[in-house]
Amino acid sequence: MKKKIAVEELKVGMYVSELDRPHLAPLEFRGFRIRSRSQIDKLKRYCRNVYIEILHDPPYPANQRPPAGKWPPSKAFTREQQRKLEFEMLKLGATPGEASQKYPDQTTIDQEINTTRPAYEAAWALMRKAMPEIRQGVDIDMAAIKKVVVPLVASAVRNADALACFTQLRRRFDYTALHSVRVCLLALAFGRHLGLPIADLITLGMGALLHDIGKTQIPEEILNKPGSLTEEEFELAKKHVQAGVQLLRRSDGIPAVALDVARYHHERYDGSGYPHRLHETQIPYLGQIGAIVDCYDALTSDRAYASAISGHAALQKIYEWRDRLFDKQLVEQFIQCMGIYPIGSVVELRSGDVAVVVSVNRVRRLKPRVKLVLRPDRTPHLPTKTVNLLQAEESQSYEIERVAEPGAYNIRPSEYLRVTTHH
Secondary structure (H helix, E strand, C coil): CEEEEEEHHCCCEEEEEEEEEEECCHHHHEEECCCHHHHHHHCCCCCCEEEECCCCCCCCCCCCCCCCCCCCCCCCHHHHHHHHHHHHHCCCCCCCHHHHHHHHCCCCHHHHHHHHHHHHHHCCCCCHHHHHHHHHCCCCCEEEEEEHHHHHHHHHHCCCCCHHHHHCCCCCCCCCHHHHHHHHHHHHHHHHHHCCHHHHHHHHHHHCCCHHHHHCCCCCCHCCCCCCCCHHHHHHCCCCHHHHHHHHHHCCCCHHHHHHHHEEEEECCCCCCCCCCEHHHHHHHHHHHHHHHHHHHCCCCCCCEECCCCCHHHHHEEEHHHHHCCCCCHHHEEEHHHHHCCCCCCCEECCCCCEEEEEECCCCCCCEEEEEEECCCCEEEEEEEEEEECCCCHHHHCCCECCCCCCCCHCCCCHHHCCCCCC
């Protein structure tokens, strides 16, 4: 949520998203966090008012809302914090999933993006059309659901990085429909990493695409309410789980196991979730997968009541919740799947350049492929240059220094991933 304030009201730590006179200011003032009084003094030369981002408290991680202002974190993760996460992951000995043996890449990411685009557009169009229809009492068309999931599964098997690229497409309108598609893409990428058989990937994809279908039975003013919900409103919102299960049960053609994603995606490993407060092995496998990918996408999305955090920050939070909210081994595997720096991350390099992560390295996940976007002086790289950090390992200047927050430098990662669509 944005708030307009005078420059004199700025304080160190605030995040400035816009200026009232952007055409007069240098590029360095394009989405940034105030880190010193000198920045505020410099801003006074270019504008009178600015827009700052105000964070709200989302209804995660469990069934009780955390205190306002405490979560999610509002500051970028430092190099030291990144290295701590990376060291912990290496120390725990998290190993890659079976995908490298069972599903070796068959295409390059550039080839697969062109193939995936029509499959993504078909899934997005179907969900955008189906959600209001189901709200009006129309039955779920399971044949149509499976028809859009099968090509996405095929894409995941060939090269799952393309699906990760399409999760960067985000819009504030139709949040539930687009969130459902992104959760489906994330679930398929994760399932592929875990080496699930094709039939299970199709089942997982169908369940993930429909995991929030019960929200069609919740008043829209509650789903779209800016700010915190009252206790009564939150209790009503939580009923979308049972409502979704009821809708799916009366639909022909959905595999019984696919229901697990909808039924259990808000259950938590320690029993703090809802609606049944199940714990550990009481939560089926696909339900646990659905819980992790649903949480990750919610954290990295702008919603009516909360601003997005970076994929890297979201992974750090999910890692902190291992063996509390989520199964430890699945969390480690999910981080292995996404990479420490997920596709679409805006990163600052030791050289001073700003880049977008465009693909992961399945052998060395700390060394992704990045596209250089801004030079150290914050002028654009024209044309943009792609660098494989594994091949550039001898040059420490291209080492990732830190991950920027969503919206930093006014960079839209999707523009550098070639995933624009007609929708």
